[in-house]
Amino acid sequence: MTAASTKRLDERTYECFTVEIANKIAHITLNRPDQFNAMNRAFWRELPEIVREIDDNALARVIVVSSTGKHFTAGMDLSVFTSGKSQEGKETGRLRANLMKNILRLQKTFGCLDEARVPVLMAVQGGCIGGGVDFASACDMRYATKDAFFCIQEINIGMTADVGTFPRLPHLMPQGLVRELSYTGRRLFAEEAKSCGFVNAVFDTQEDMLKAVMGIAREIAARSPLAVHGSKEMINYARDHSIADGLRQIAIWQTGMFQPHDMMESFKAKSEKRDPDFDDLLPLDDAL
Incomplete structure (x- = not known):
């Protein structure tokens, strides 16, 4: 066991997150606002580590996920797709096998939210883009500020979303709308997201949103x-x-x-x- 692992979860230092646990509520905050909270390599390692420790050790009865800065997340950081090592001359089949393995690992990152024994509430401000939609769709409930928007960005860069959007999103909003968003890459703004049931409520400010979401979290934490x-x-x-x-x-x-x-x-x-x-x-x- 490392020295870091012996510390309380909310006393540790993470590259992408801060964690606070109080009154049986765990508050996980994305904390790279200068990079628009892009999901770099550390993100995919740290999030499941945090969520599983909360869940495995029964450290909280509910998890709230929020973010910092102008946007909730700009989505996948391109560094995730590059190893820093030259792949020239490598066998194509081996590279594709590695890609599949890596996609499955990324999927498990958000799978931990779905599998956690406690509810996960997400509070979104600004853009929730690309991998952010995968992230949001794995949570139990979503709340948004009036300037928030969701975008299945992958289609805009010539690829198919592959980390959880398509298996989960059709269960959260009408399939015709999912297809429209998936094929066009247009933005789903907060009020439309509320009208179709993807988000539970829309708030004027992030402060108002967090106050309300924490209130809902307290209600959940008071139940069996x-x-x-x-x-x-x-x-x-x-x-x-x-x-x-x-x-x-x-x-x-x-x-x-x-x-x-x-x-x-x-x-x-x-x-x-x-x-x-x-x-x-x-x-x-x-x-x-």
Whole structure:
């Protein structure tokens, strides 16, 4: 174990992020505003490290993702596609095999948000471009300032988005709109994103947005963590399966995971006119 890994998560220094954990809420902030928070190599390494540590160790009941500067993110940094080593003379098949492996690794970065036991809320200001749409589509909820916009930028540079937009976005907005955005590369501005259901709410300023999103995060953190975890599991499962499969899965989940203690605590707290006091999820190592 390195010296850095023994530090509290919110005491560590990251190249692309700052992390704060308070009141059972983890706040992850993209923090390269001078580079428009472009997703460089460190981004793809640091984000899953942070999210998995929060999730695996049950450090928070909800995650909020926000950003700094004019734009949420300019998308993929071109340095991700260059190794710095000459590929001249290399066998094409080997290079393509490496490319596929690298794409799968990038996909796992945002997969960790989908797979986390806790909800992930994203607060977007300015542009959320290219890989930013992949990022946003992997979160549970999205909020935006009135100047925010989303753009599937890949089509504008002659490629197909490949890190999560197409598997997830058609579940979050009408497929015809997804196709239009994907084929044209036009900007989806905040109010249209709200009208089609991609974002939950639009705010005048980033300050107003963060205040509201943190309020929603506090509401989530006050609920039974096991019940919230189960809700996220079932919503994700239903998204990927038939209605019949989803109904059977919730029956199986409820049979094995229903926690009468949390329900009794809810009723007791209400009768005593106090906030309920629920147990946190167990760290994954302790849950084995």
